[in-house]
Amino acid sequence: MLFLLETVISGLMAGVMYALVALGFVLIFKASGIFNFAQGVFALFAGLALYDFIATDGWFYELFGFALPVWLGIIATMGVMIIVAWLVEFLVLRHLVNQEPIILFMSTIGLAYFLEGLGDILFGSDVKPLDIGLPQGASDYLLDNFNLYVEKLEVVAAVVAAVLVVVLAIFFQKTRIGRALRAVADDHQAALSVGISLRTIWVIVWSVSGFVALVAGVMWGSKSGIQFSLSLIALKALPVLILGGFTSVPGAIIGGLIIGVGEKVAEVFAGPYVGGAIENWFAYVLALGFLLIRPQGLFGEKIIERV
Amino acid sequence: MAYERNIGDTILSVDQISLSFGGVKALSNISFAVREHEVFAIIGPNGAGKSSMLNCINGFYHPQEGTITFKGNTRRQVRPSEAARQGIARTFQNIALFNGMSTLDNIMTGRNTKMNKGIFWQALRFGPAEKEEMEHRAVVERVIDFLEIEAIRKTAVGTLPYGLQKRVELGRALAAEPDLLLLDEPMAGMNLEEKQDMCRFILDVNDEFGTTIVLIEHDMGVVMDISDRVVVLDYGKKLAEGTPDEVRTNQDVIDAYLGVSHDDEEA
Numbered sequence: 001m002l003f004l005l006e007t008v009i010s011g012l013m014a015g016v017m018y019a020l021v022a023l024g025f026v027l028i029f030k031a032s033g034i035f036n037f038a039q040g041v042f043a044l045f046a047g048l049a050l051y052d053f054i055a056t057d058g059w060f061y062e063l064f065g066f067a068l069p070v071w072l073g074i075i076a077t078m079g080v081m082i083i084v085a086w087l088v089e090f091l092v093l094r095h096l097v098n099q100e101p102i103i104l105f106m107s108t109i110g111l112a113y114f115l116e117g118l119g120d121i122l123f124g125s126d127v128k129p130l131d132i133g134l135p136q137g138a139s140d141y142l143l144d145n146f147n148l149y150v151e152k153l154e155v156v157a158a159v160v161a162a163v164l165v166v167v168l169a170i171f172f173q174k175t176r177i178g179r180a181l182r183a184v185a186d187d188h189q190a191a192l193s194v195g196i197s198l199r200t201i202w203v204i205v206w207s208v209s210g211f212v213a214l215v216a217g218v219m220w221g222s223k224s225g226i227q228f229s230l231s232l233i234a235l236k237a238l239p240v241l242i243l244g245g246f247t248s249v250p251g252a253i254i255g256g257l258i259i260g261v262g263e264k265v266a267e268v269f270a271g272p273y274v275g276g277a278i279e280n281w282f283a284y285v286l287a288l289g290f291l292l293i294r295p296q297g298l299f300g301e302k303i304i305e306r307v
Numbered sequence: 308m309a310y311e312r313n314i315g316d317t318i319l320s321v322d323q324i325s326l327s328f329g330g331v332k333a334l335s336n337i338s339f340a341v342r343e344h345e346v347f348a349i350i351g352p353n354g355a356g357k358s359s360m361l362n363c364i365n366g367f368y369h370p371q372e373g374t375i376t377f378k379g380n381t382r383r384q385v386r387p388s389e390a391a392r393q394g395i396a397r398t399f400q401n402i403a404l405f406n407g408m409s410t411l412d413n414i415m416t417g418r419n420t421k422m423n424k425g426i427f428w429q430a431l432r433f434g435p436a437e438k439e440e441m442e443h444r445a446v447v448e449r450v451i452d453f454l455e456i457e458a459i460r461k462t463a464v465g466t467l468p469y470g471l472q473k474r475v476e477l478g479r480a481l482a483a484e485p486d487l488l489l490l491d492e493p494m495a496g497m498n499l500e501e502k503q504d505m506c507r508f509i510l511d512v513n514d515e516f517g518t519t520i521v522l523i524e525h526d527m528g529v530v531m532d533i534s535d536r537v538v539v540l541d542y543g544k545k546l547a548e549g550t551p552d553e554v555r556t557n558q559d560v561i562d563a564y565l566g567v568s569h570d571d572e573e574a
Contacts (some may be wrong), residue, residue, distance in 0.1 A: 143544045161482035174440070176415075176422045183416045193365060193422035194479060195391025247407075 006149055007268050008261055013154030015260020016161045017223070020216035020251040022237040022244065023164065024209040029246045030172070031181040032093075033103045038112035040234025042210060045084070045115050047217030047226040048123040050077040059122070069100040070132045081210030082203075084115075089202045097188070097198070113146050125228060129219030138225070161253065164215060168208075168249050181205055186294055221284045239287030245300025254298060259283045314535065315343030317376075318519050319364070319487055324358055324373035326543075333359040334370065334543045339563040341487075346520045348530045351540035352563060357523045358400060360540070361489045364521070365397050366512060393467075396485035398476045399538055400492045400523075401489040406465035409553045410475050413464055414450055417482030452476050463515065470501040477508065482518075488512065490522040494529060502526065506533055531555065539563070 024039040036042075044224040052058035052195070053073035061067050068076060092107050135152035142148045172178040183191040184201045194197065220230055243254025271278050290297070319341040327332040334356045339544055341347045349357045362368040364375060366387040374381050377393060383464050385393075397415070405413050422439055451457055452472050459467060464475050473493060480488055493509065494502045510533055524530045530537060531551040539546040541563040547554050554560055 025456070036326040053345060122552050176440075177414050179412055180419060182408055182412075186407055187403045189367070190399065190405065191400075192367070192387035193391065193397050193403070193417075195388045196416070197386075200318035217528065 002147060002270075004265075006194055007264050009148065010154075011149055011261035011264030012157065013158065013260070014152065015257035016154070016158045016206065016253075016262060017216075017219060017256075018233070018236055018240050018251045018259055019256025019257045020157070020161055020164075020212065020219060021233050021251065022131055022256055023161075023168070024212040024216065024242040025237055025241055026244075026246065026249055026252045027168070027212060027232075028205060029241075031105075031185050032202065033101055035246075036109060036209070037105065037108040038115060038160065039209065039213060039233065039237070040114045040231040041119070042081070042194050042213035042232040042235070043217040045217075046077055046210065046229065047130060047221040047230065048119050048128070050074065050132075050214070050218065051128045051221070051226055052123055054132065055128070056075060058279075074132075074218075077214055081214055082207045085210050086203050086204030089199060090205055093201065093202050094244075094271055098150045111300040112234075120228070127225045127227040128221070128290060129225045130218065132216075132218065132222065134222050136222075140202045153219075153222055157223075160215060160219065162210065165249055165253055172249065177201075177204060190287065196231075234269030236283060239283040241297070242287040243290055243297055245297025248297065248299035251297055259286065262286055312449045313423045314345050318342065318343040320376045320451070320520070321360075321364070322374050322376070324360070324363060325521070326356075326363060326368055329441075332373075333382065334363070334540075336544050337373070337540070337543075339538045339545070339548055341519060341521055343519055344513070344517050345535040346509070346522070346533055348534035348541060349521065349523050349568070350525075350527075350530055350537055351546070354542070355540040356543040357540055358491055359543075361397065361491055361521070362525065363397050364390075364487075365489055388420075391483065394483075395487035395489065396483040396487075396488035398473070398480050398493060399497055400495065402469075402472045402476055404464045404472055404476055404551060407463065409461050410456060410464055410467075411447065411460050412503040414447045414478045415443065417450075417479040418446065419481060428503035446484070447482055450481050450495050452469050453511070454478050460502045471499055471506075473497070473501075473505065474508070481512065481518075481561060484516075485518060488518050488520045490520065490524075492525065494524060494526055502529065509533060 021040060021043060027037060027061065028036040028039070030036055031049070050073055053068045053076050055061065056067050058067075088111065092111065093104075096104055096107060108147045120137050132158055137152060139150045139152050139155065142150045172181065180191070180201055181204070183194070184198060186190055188198065213219060217230070219228070220226075220233065240252060240255040240259050242255075243258055244251025244253070263279045266282045267279045317340045321340070322338050324337045325332070337360065347360075349360060351357055359368060363370050366385040366389060367383045370473055374383050375385075376397065380393065392422045405416065411499055422443060451460060454477065456471065456474055456478065459471060459475075460481065464472055467475065477490075477493065490509070494505050497505065508527060509520060509522070513520055522534075534551055538548040538556045539549055539557070539560050546559045549557070
């Protein structure tokens, strides 16, 4: 029983990590209808940039002879992500207004490979241990009192994800810019007619998703070091989105948790019968099943087409 | 007109506008002037260039030649968001609402140009942004009262019947408190009762808020009833301009509408 509980908890925590990446997808999809394939690379890039700012073996240290304190490094990285967002709008999106979603999707695939290559050239491809002073190791309190093994870092990640979701939900539902974002997603022309500037909105939404990517990059980086396989986590976010719904912020979280718990539990309890490695494919099978039953996801908007 | 209004000076003047798409001339050499507080109609057969004209005025299309002067600012090319900030609001021939959002939120987007608290406060919805949100909400509630759509305040607009969607779209335009309201076929596809309601709203807007209105409409009865002046387009050219009575008796206009060549057989 205790073992099951531990498995579920570790699944929940892994799910939070998936959810953080999925959140970035949802933001861009909600506001512009683009599935941003580059979201995982965004997280990687943010992690690499942050490492460079605060470590003593990066570019920044070489150029200036000192490393930034962590908090300043985070702000500087956010600046980098805003510049990236602006460049994406200026160099890519601006020229693809009113194009088919598939064309925009293709452009984000190009963006993903470009950013990955750029990250490699700028920062090198070795695994970098990111230490920004988040608590590591098991929580003594839970271990002593309940005999449960829970990583402190994962608890922090859960709290951060919860705060992010609340802030984003309020931002989307209750503010002018949030409304403008949703308006742009719905109808470009109508949005223009009420004085919303598409360019500004796009820069904002890509910056916000850059911020979410930064958070995801920090969390993953602290957990297992910043490595290029991080960009592959983007693929795990896909079943998360299918489960939660592409347009729902809470859906990304719930979807992430279900996938996280599902694959851990399946691995531990069903794994021995099929020779293990269930974790690698469980999420996709679950998503496939979901597509048959509820294609819009748990929280997605049901699309009604009138004929 | 039955009620008294002060028709003022020219608020919008369109001078020698020409617009073409590739080899197709959508508009050639169109000029007219709209005066403050009047209801001005643009009519003409299908494909006459009426919607293109509205799109030029609010910046969706950029005419190759000619200028548009609004409130004393002369410009040829303007961005739609810029036009909105100058006080031009519009509705669309095919309803363009934000389907996923409620009626209230749709109309709130109309306040976009009037809200300017920074993104930092916005993100937290705190301090000045909270207060601002409340003020604008009050304006929006007045618009909702005015258009008698209180009951559907929280309904997602995608699920509303057509006539109500048109009304919500008008509400969104009104929420911007525009100086110039462009209506592209506000009554298309409506039944008689809905048309009467819409006419009443248009006249009330004009009367109570003094908003200048430029509208495109196919229902001649409606146009002749509610417009102060009318301009007639055909194949991108201006056929006539004047009061409804003048236009009604203009032979060119009659021909364009009835599609007959002007012979002497009736004389």
